[in-house]
Amino acid sequence: MTDSKAAPLPKLLVIEDDAGLQRQLRWAYEGYQILTAGDRESAITLLRAEEPAVVTLDLGLPPDPDGTSEGFAVLETILALKPDTKVIVASGHGARESMLRAIAMGAWDFYQKPIDIDALGLIVARAFHVHALEAENRRLAARAGNGPTLGGIITGADEMLKVTRTIERVAPADVSVMLLGASGTGKELLARGLHEASRRKGAFVAINCAAIPETLLESELFGHEKGAFTGAVKTTEGKIEQAQGGTLFLDEIGDVPLPLQVKLLRFLQERVIERIGGRKPIAVDTRVVCATHQDIDAMVAAATFREDLYYRLAEIVVRIPSLAERPGDAGLLARHLLHKHATAMKLGGKSFAPDALDAIDAWQWPGNVRELENRVKRAVIMAEGKQVTAADLDLAPGDAPEPINLKAVREAADRRAIAHALARAEGNISGTARLLGISRPTLYDLMRAYDLQP
Numbered sequence: 001m002t003d004s005k006a007a008p009l010p011k012l013l014v015i016e017d018d019a020g021l022q023r024q025l026r027w028a029y030e031g032y033q034i035l036t037a038g039d040r041e042s043a044i045t046l047l048r049a050e051e052p053a054v055v056t057l058d059l060g061l062p063p064d065p066d067g068t069s070e071g072f073a074v075l076e077t078i079l080a081l082k083p084d085t086k087v088i089v090a091s092g093h094g095a096r097e098s099m100l101r102a103i104a105m106g107a108w109d110f111y112q113k114p115i116d117i118d119a120l121g122l123i124v125a126r127a128f129h130v131h132a133l134e135a136e137n138r139r140l141a142a143r144a145g146n147g148p149t150l151g152g153i154i155t156g157a158d159e160m161l162k163v164t165r166t167i168e169r170v171a172p173a174d175v176s177v178m179l180l181g182a183s184g185t186g187k188e189l190l191a192r193g194l195h196e197a198s199r200r201k202g203a204f205v206a207i208n209c210a211a212i213p214e215t216l217l218e219s220e221l222f223g224h225e226k227g228a229f230t231g232a233v234k235t236t237e238g239k240i241e242q243a244q245g246g247t248l249f250l251d252e253i254g255d256v257p258l259p260l261q262v263k264l265l266r267f268l269q270e271r272v273i274e275r276i277g278g279r280k281p282i283a284v285d286t287r288v289v290c291a292t293h294q295d296i297d298a299m300v301a302a303a304t305f306r307e308d309l310y311y312r313l314a315e316i317v318v319r320i321p322s323l324a325e326r327p328g329d330a331g332l333l334a335r336h337l338l339h340k341h342a343t344a345m346k347l348g349g350k351s352f353a354p355d356a357l358d359a360i361d362a363w364q365w366p367g368n369v370r371e372l373e374n375r376v377k378r379a380v381i382m383a384e385g386k387q388v389t390a391a392d393l394d395l396a397p398g399d400a401p402e403p404i405n406l407k408a409v410r411e412a413a414d415r416r417a418i419a420h421a422l423a424r425a426e427g428n429i430s431g432t433a434r435l436l437g438i439s440r441p442t443l444y445d446l447m448r449a450y451d452l453q454p
């Protein structure tokens with residue numbers, strides 16, 4: 001049986017007035033549908049009809065085959081009609097100025113004639129890859145923009161959408177919720193979203209149990225009466241009381257010392273507190289949500305966290321995936337954060353250079369969204385022009401030795417892109433080839449050339 005639903009081949013438009021070269025390029029690549037045009041009119045007609053993702057453009061086109069005017073006019077029209085098209089411009093020897101002008105106008109890359117099919121093939125493959133990544137980012141952004149998400153959470157990843165759906169479901173029920181996830185994954189944002197979705201009328205009160213010295217934590221939580229201890233000059237409500245009728249968010253619950261765990265347990269059982277130095281019990285109706293980045297199960301097993309308290313706090317446990325476990329979210333969030341911070345600093349109109357998007361996609365983000373936000377904020381300040389580069393984000397250049405030439409840079413980028421796609425497709429060759437927008441044989445060739453394993 002033939003597979004009638006096979007994915008259509010990615011389209012490459014070759015704009016070249018030399019019929020011999022046209023033929024050579026037509027047969028050079030497998031895995032693409034090659035469209036050819038010899039002049040402006042037929043090129044633009046094909047662009048409108050077929051919307052190719054990648055175009056190779058010879059600047060010397062009739063009626064100005066020895067100059068560049070017609071080529072630049074075509075480049076301008078393509079980018080005006082379809083700005084996401086990746087245009088790779090061809091130049092003869094010594095045409096550096098034209099190339100720089102083409103890049104400044106928005107061309108994706110260039111190559112020198114005479115054509116080296118292998119080198120051009122790599123540039124073309126990479127252009128398809130970046131085009132596919134950008135299209136995926138736009139798709140995720142559109143999906144994430146479908147209606148308000150819980151607590152303003154930005155995500156397009158199923159792993160995280162599942163989390164927001166769970167939280168929306170449990171929000172109205174009066175159960176305790178424990179959020180488990182690494183630092184910077186958005187636990188506090190989710191807790192706040194849960195509070196908003198619960199429609200509790202009181203306040204959302206957050207306390208970071210790791211940030212407050214042990215000796216002060218009890219007073220912060222339970223409050224104190226005037227004169228209860230040296231320095232207690234006036235009666236003060238604790239965070240638990242402040243959350244009356246609302247939600248109490250206990251961040252880093254794993255850092256609460258054992259004696260205080262006992263007091264918290266008593267509060268959760270009886271729903272009353274006593275301020276330090278106070279004698280009368282005060283009833284408090286509050287929803288408790290807690291979070292930790294620690295391995296709480298191991299802490300319970302080691303008896304450094306009380307099991308009875310754990311069961312009171314963790315009627316529902318929600319695990320928050322790290323940023324690296326949410327495909328596409330790093331790029332999506334980066335764009336959102338770039339817009340947010342550039343606007344706040346009155347430095348609007350900034351976008352990411354292709355190398356920045358690649359670097360964002362390849363980085364593992366050990367500090368999750370918090371790290372991403374810090375890097376983007378810094379990059380907005382550091383970027384010299386409208387484009388934010390990987391170097392502005394302090395990502396790629398520091399991680400690799402100084403490349404010796406452009407070929408080395410491209411190889412490194414290809415290697416990263418292929419390794420990343422392989423990981424995303426879990427080693428599946430067809431899936432990887434699809435993600436990269438290249439054919440399986442081309443992928444095999446590249447993997448062999450770069451000595452990569454599935």
Ligand SMILES: Nc1ncnc2c1ncn2[C@@H]1O[C@H](COP(=O)(O)OP(=O)(O)OP(=O)(O)O)[C@@H](O)[C@H]1O
Nearest residue numbers: 152153154155182183184185186187188189369370
């Ligand atoms: N999905 C997201 N969409 C938008 N902003 C996010 C998202 N996730 C996190 N952030 C932002 O990233 C920063 C860190 O998030 P948050 O404080 O909620 O993380 P956390 O897991 O509580 O971190 P920590 O454990 O270090 O306290 C905040 O500025 C938050 O607004």
